[in-house]
Structure formats: C-alpha cells, structure tokens
Amino acid sequence: MKKCILNIRVSEEFREDLEYLALESETNLSDYIRNILWDSLYYEEDDMLDLDTKEVPFSQSYKFTFLTAWLFAKYMCPVEHNPKNVIQGIKMLLDDATMDTTLSNALKNELSKVVYDMKRFLEEPEYAGKQFQFPIPNHPGSFDYVLLVTEIWTIHFNHEK
Secondary structure, three states, X not given: OOOOOOXXXXXXXXXXXXXXXXHHOOOOHHHHHHHHHHHHHOXXXXXXXXOOOOEOOHHHOHHHHHHHHHHHHHHHOOEOOOOHHHHHHHHHHHHHHHHOOXXXXXXXXXXXXXXXXHHHHHHOOOOOOOEOOOOOOOXXXXXXXXHHHHHHHHHHHXXXX
C-alpha cells in the first residue's frame, strides 16, 4: 500500500498533549495519531451510547467524523492508494450514513453519488493514477461539499440546544 501524507494544524498545547499521550503509550506521535484514526474507523457502534443509554445518531459519531475527513481528503487528492478492503469499509460507513434519519434527503442523495462512484472504482481494473470522480468539480457525479458543511453546522447547532 502506498502511503500518503496527511498534514493537520493544531495548537502547540494540543500537540504537546498528544506527544505526552504518545509517550505514555510508548509510541511516536505519528503512530499514536494513526492508531486513533484507525480505531475511529472501526469504532464499535455498540460503544456509542449517550448518558441515557440511547444510541448516538451516525451523524454525531466518530465514524461520521472519519467519513467527512475522508471525503475532504479525497477533494484534495482524489487518487486512491488504499487497498480494496479499506475502501469497502468506507463504503459501509457511507451505507450507514444514508440510513441515518438525522441527515437530510439532499445529503443522502449526495452520499449516494459517492457510493455509486465507489462501486465504479472497485469494479475498474487497477491502473496508475486511478481516482474517484465524485470530488472533481463540474463532473456529472460531483459531490456537493457545501451541502455537507451546511448540514454539519445544522446538526451541530441543533444538537447543542
């Protein structure tokens, strides 16, 4: 698997806290953060319970956070280097998102475009520079990132009330 570099900006204090946690885990910072991201992809749905023991909607889960991060990463770099099993795992997250009753039908339709493009991607033979089409602006199957951001803000502010 070809590795990609993912850069994030955090405050100096936050980085120091992460470095401390990595040290406590007897690992380096990159591996520590990579493990957090990996664990969030495979976070058990049964563990996502609120204080009233009700399940957290997918839109408020770590899986949704991971999915949105992946969608924006594809916007920046539509070429995919992950193995098929990782892509199939992300497709399962998309399937979960399209079943979430807290997401609008408009966003579910946009996520369906991504699912369709993933099916195409998985069925195509391997070739250099193989990429997704949903992040490409003005493509017939383009994903509406503005709608995603708007929906996230709406969910966040409605959840705070």
